[in-house]
Amino acid sequence: MASAAQRLRGFLRLLREHRTLAAGLLILTVVILAATVGPAFVPHGPLKVDPEIKLQPPSLAHPMGTDNFGRDILVRVLYGIRLDLRIAFMVAFTALIVGTLVGTFSGYRGGIIDDVVMRFTDVLQAFPSFVLAMAITAMLGNTIPNVVIAIAISYVPFFIRLTRGEVLSARELGYAEAARCVGNPEWRIMYLHLLPNCLTPALVQATLCLGWAILDASGLAFLGLGVRPPTPEGGVLVGEGALFIISGQWWTSVFPGAVIVLMAFGFNLIGDSLRDITAQEER
């Protein structure tokens, strides 16, 4: 058994070998740290309106400037990161759970059940995932839980397909049959033997989905289909600021936008390097 010190050393070596992973983790650590402790250092509330100082350019008192209601953009961005991260994690978690459970079942059972599930994912994947999420929020109404559900539904097919594929090949490997042979009930073979062994690609996909979910959630909010103003959220902030870009107040949109991009970039770096690492292990 590896001791804690050995594990730490192993992890550090992994970071040295995979610079992109290190970069992604660094970006996200900074962003998450800022979102959690940052607001404590800023003397303004995210919703505090002050008409005296509206549309001020970045200054020492307001490092990202203020918006048309005189609200501090920095603090709104920090709160926005919190909400976006929360949405992203809920989306990835929901899609991961539902997708892997359904994918395992479908792959293990095969036959008609598998055909039906696969055609269903075909239908979902026929739409661009963002358009699908738009349609679902428009149908369900734009509250935060509905935004999570809508985006999660659009991601579920990836997880179903990935897990199903893994299960299809693992099913023939022997341990599933050996487990069947000693009288394990089917649910136990599926969810205790096969699923844990088929989880790796889905976990990598979940990391990538965190980044996409941030982009999708902001996108929905920008279009007015997701989180609604005045709630501070990345897309809402960009949307609010968009009106003033033309008149020269660039800071209203650029800072929130940059932070969204940074977060998505961080998750993608991590996801991509995890994919490389797991692919290497398989070889």
Added chain:
Amino acid sequence: MILVEKDALLRIEGLYVSFPGADARVTILDNVSFEVFGKEIVGLVGESGSGKTMTSLTIMGFLPASGRIEGGEIWFGHDQLLDYTEEEMSRVRGRKIAMIFQSTRSALNPLMRVGDQVARVYRIQRGLGAGQAKAEAVKALSRMGIPDAERRAKAYPHQLSRGMCQRVLIAMMVACEPDLLIADEPTTGLDVTIQAQIFELIKDLQQATKASILLITHDLGVVAETCERVVVMYAGQVMEMATVESLFAKPLHPYTQRLLSSVLRVDRTIEMPAVDAGLSEDVAYSVAGCRFAPRCPRVLPRCWEEHPPREQAGPDHWVTCHNYK
């Protein structure tokens, strides 16, 4: 002693199984019949593709989805296994029939400690509690000749050698206390000394548990040393079935004769039988009668058309051939 009058533990009668081929379905098991009696080790021998593994998968109810049972019966005691639903089969598996697989390491779940995998069987099959099952699992592992079983039980499959993994798997299957244990080439990929140890282990277990064992192998030496009776298969048909002594002393079927003469021996000069050029397996599978006909040195015209009946040629010696005399 006449075999048919005894009550068989496992009786396969006229089993036909087909798989989709290039243009038509290929009958992969063609009228397979044999018996396994209580407390005996039966060897099922034949070359690759002769249907040995397919037979065992059919018994277990593990036939791949594309396979179809076209006819026949599999009796286990007084139960017809082919009539069983998947749920009923899952109660037979383990408790009554267990199987040791070919690929040793992959038959263990890579993410579970081996001790837990064995303990799981005690919990399912005997309804033991977690602690008790764990203690039984360690005991079972040490019975399998695993030294330091307490510590090895905490290992994951990748931390153990292939031979060790095979012992763990056998421990799992024996923990079920089945009446019939099917061992499908249990030593593929193990080196020769470990192979010998595994076969010793299987023999000892059979003595201790009084289970019957159906040992699937292509190694005639193993059969001679381990088994009491042998079933010889070729291209999905049973050619001959006899006690080990009788079969090795007086093989009757031309196929068995050639099979035995293919075993290398120091006291005999090698006479390579002429390779039957241009004869692929496909030819054999398309023959309506005896599938060995295309390669048989004593083939008669009727062999091509008529499937020979199973004939008793001696006490405990059965042969499926028109021209064995």
